[in-house]
Amino acid sequence: MTKPKALISDKMDPNAARIFEERGCDVDVITGETPEELKARIGEYHGLAIRSSTKVTPEILDAATNLKVIGRAGIGVDNVDIPYASGKGVVVMNTPFGNSITTAEHAIAMIMALARQIPDANVRTKAGEWPKKDFMGVEVTGKTLGLIGAGNIGSIVASRALGLKMKVIAYDPFLTEDRAVELGIEKVDLDAVLSRADFVTLHTPLTDQTRNILSRERLENAKPGIRIVNCARGGLIDEAALADLLTSGHVAGAALDVFQTEPAKESPLFDAPNFICTPHLGASTTEAQVNVALQVAEQMADYLVNGGVTNALNMPSLSAEEAPKLKPYMALAEKLGSLVGQLAHGNLTKISIEREGAASELNGKPITGAVLAGFMRRYSDTVNMVNAPYLAKERGLDVSEVRHDRDGAYNTLIRVTVETSAGPRSVAGTLFGSGAPRLVEIFGIGIEAELDGHMLYVVNDDKPGFIGRIGTLMGENGINIGTFNLGRRDAGGEAVLLLSLDEKASDDVIAQAEKVEGVKMVTALEF
Ligand SMILES: NC(=O)c1ccc[n+]([C@@H]2O[C@H](COP(=O)([O-])OP(=O)(O)OC[C@H]3O[C@@H](n4cnc5c(N)ncnc54)[C@H](O)[C@@H]3O)[C@@H](O)[C@H]2O)c1
Numbered sequence: 001m002t003k004p005k006a007l008i009s010d011k012m013d014p015n016a017a018r019i020f021e022e023r024g025c026d027v028d029v030i031t032g033e034t035p036e037e038l039k040a041r042i043g044e045y046h047g048l049a050i051r052s053s054t055k056v057t058p059e060i061l062d063a064a065t066n067l068k069v070i071g072r073a074g075i076g077v078d079n080v081d082i083p084y085a086s087g088k089g090v091v092v093m094n095t096p097f098g099n100s101i102t103t104a105e106h107a108i109a110m111i112m113a114l115a116r117q118i119p120d121a122n123v124r125t126k127a128g129e130w131p132k133k134d135f136m137g138v139e140v141t142g143k144t145l146g147l148i149g150a151g152n153i154g155s156i157v158a159s160r161a162l163g164l165k166m167k168v169i170a171y172d173p174f175l176t177e178d179r180a181v182e183l184g185i186e187k188v189d190l191d192a193v194l195s196r197a198d199f200v201t202l203h204t205p206l207t208d209q210t211r212n213i214l215s216r217e218r219l220e221n222a223k224p225g226i227r228i229v230n231c232a233r234g235g236l237i238d239e240a241a242l243a244d245l246l247t248s249g250h251v252a253g254a255a256l257d258v259f260q261t262e263p264a265k266e267s268p269l270f271d272a273p274n275f276i277c278t279p280h281l282g283a284s285t286t287e288a289q290v291n292v293a294l295q296v297a298e299q300m301a302d303y304l305v306n307g308g309v310t311n312a313l314n315m316p317s318l319s320a321e322e323a324p325k326l327k328p329y330m331a332l333a334e335k336l337g338s339l340v341g342q343l344a345h346g347n348l349t350k351i352s353i354e355r356e357g358a359a360s361e362l363n364g365k366p367i368t369g370a371v372l373a374g375f376m377r378r379y380s381d382t383v384n385m386v387n388a389p390y391l392a393k394e395r396g397l398d399v400s401e402v403r404h405d406r407d408g409a410y411n412t413l414i415r416v417t418v419e420t421s422a423g424p425r426s427v428a429g430t431l432f433g434s435g436a437p438r439l440v441e442i443f444g445i446g447i448e449a450e451l452d453g454h455m456l457y458v459v460n461d462d463k464p465g466f467i468g469r470i471g472t473l474m475g476e477n478g479i480n481i482g483t484f485n486l487g488r489r490d491a492g493g494e495a496v497l498l499l500s501l502d503e504k505a506s507d508d509v510i511a512q513a514e515k516v517e518g519v520k521m522v523t524a525l526e527f
């Protein structure tokens, strides 16, 4: 088997390349390329490891014909078009905790630098001015720190600020009262943060809800003398308004690590008083960079080599321990989804996936993803378990998952049912001891069959001589039959036949089969 190949396209700690190699992947480190250069190269890679510089646009993704996973060595993924990647079946992962402490410490450093105007004092002292009388700072002890966003980084900032004897209040619609109590902070609304806080620090992602959250109007109505820190994302603050309010003195100081346009080579803020900035250094410590590099390479290699999924933003997690256990189930699930997709006709709007016995104990999301991937193949050749749930949603398919505790006839069973205009249609399968997937029921008829390669599904009357007639037809057409599996509703009633063939049956052979006495329907299947 050829080794998976990864590209590291942003500056990353060398541990990332080492881990890829140790985990059985080939790796290239090529940083600083233009989008055109990356587009020309990306087709040869299965994994792309990035930080914030590489922009993973639809154009790049269209050219990434072999790409399976994008790994962000860091937190923010606003440089990746995740919906487009999902549509292409590419997993997007990040490392949500590796640089949180470092970034929280940067925010605290910014608060202290603002409180004591350290950067300006440093520059002027080194210039020989000894400007002692020009720098009167403020204590942070006893002051109120207002957080906008109290997730991983915001919570760490809160704990450090409490250590500095600040009072901490937070606006975060997803923060529960219990969590606020646990953190030792007060949950308030955004207006209260802005009217009460002496220092405000932002720790939200950039979303439609948070973009421009510190708008001109909000800044104008904020407490006079407020100091503002942003180590989260550019775009959260109206930069022009902030510059005006620093100039008027309404805002006493601001420290930004991130800008609306990066790299920020010019900004109205650069000339504003009491303004401090750093060039997106929040995550730039040796410790954080080692953490995120190790983590991203481990996660990506795990996915490329074993199918393990950790910290994916567009699919459910699947641990390295779960992956091998789930692998035969996913093969079974995909085959059942594919079977029902090939057999059930019409506008199918509902699909249900039931798990029984050992299957009910497993992580159901990957199984559902695999059923949908098999099922959606009737609509798209490029579908996989990553993009199948998105495609299903796009098509308005109502997906339900049911887990049964009951003991059935099989140790483990997956049943897939679609709602057709003629009522529900189900197929079910199990795993044999060796992990081999087997179909055990098709549209209410018990059968035992392997679903593999070219197959023919025949519905017929259960009458003597039928098997011989079908066998003869195949022989006359020079088609070798691999397996012959039979099932029937009742003796003499409706029966089904599943044949595996060494080659695909042509339309002509199918037409001949349809004319065989007793045949009601013939469908060619491919697995
Ligand atoms: N400067 C840097 O180098 C650097 C480094 C790491 C992370 N970051 C950025 O910091 C930000 C926070 O990272 P994190 O790890 O704490 O993320 P997180 O997901 O743990 O926390 C984000 C918090 O924002 C809250 N939130 C979402 N929408 C909100 C809204 N409309 N109003 C208020 N709160 C809202 C969420 O509920 C969540 O608690 C991210 O944007 C990340 O990209 C920057």
Ligand SMILES: O=C(O)[C@H](O)COP(=O)(O)O
Binding pocket: 051, 052, 053, 073, 074, 075, 076, 077, 099, 280, 281, 282, 283, 284
């Ligand atoms: O979201 C992040 O992790 C930070 O913005 C860090 O970005 P960087 O890896 O480009 O420094």
